[in-house]
Amino acid sequence: MSDMLLNNLCEVFNSKLVNRRDKPIITCLEFIREYLMKRVCNVMKVIKKCTGPLTPTGERLLQENISSASQYTARCNGVSKYQVKGSWHDQHVMDMAQMTCSCRKWELTGMPYKHGIASINEMADSGEKVGELCTYVHKVYWIETSKSMYSFVVDPIKGRSMWHKSDCPTTLTPPPHHKQLGRLKKKKDVDC
Known part of the structure; x- marks a missing residue:
């Protein structure tokens, strides 16, 4: 139920991630976890200050x-x-x-x-x-x-150096690279 045409929650979340998307997956996920932990805490502080039945x-x-x-x-x-x-x-x-x-x-x-x-x-x-x-x-x-929506908190975790090492024998490799179809894009030379 909303009179908004955009999903503002997703827009705000995406704007927070825009500078972190190119980071490694673990770093990106760590940023998301820390951001959510801080966001839930801030919303709970606002809720505690409310006196009426409405937000x-x-x-x-x-x-x-x-x-x-x-x-x-x-x-x-x-x-x-x-x-x-x-x-x-x-x-x-x-x-x-x-x-x-x-x-x-x-x-x-x-x-x-x-x-x-x-x-x-x-x-x-x-x-x-x-x-x-x-x-x-x-x-x-x-x-x-x-x-009730913000009753679930995001717990802090130990640092990366204390994480459990996986016993999985599989090594993850990047997906195979294939040449894109179509004409190659050329860099345009700029004459001064």
Whole structure:
């Protein structure tokens, strides 16, 4: 569930590896292990500082949507659907029983969007019990989910000189080299 078009976690990870890809495999794997160990530790420090039920990112997104929802009005159809109108004459249909909207933002992000928040506000004004707004947020934005995701730590290991020597009699050799097909690329001479 994300409204991002890119997988940012993979992008960040790849950007960390860009200067290490040409290193030997053991050196590259050691860098990845140390990076992950540091990353998990940093995230756990942030989680310990959180006081609310949502992660800092979840709280920020929810507050942005709450401020945007003030520009919308919702009208109930008598059951569980709401017609939500904005100041720019945009109009959407909210189904609170299914927690879906015609804009599909809530379904895509897992976060109640401005149309949903306007509908929840209308429900509260009508005297319905709506509970806390954070209960409408998908569990992916909850601190408890982050705690369980980062409960697994990467353990430190001994230095390379203390590693167990393999008893495997096989020696690893590089793969055989074969000449590439096609025309050879020539270096262009630059005249000064």
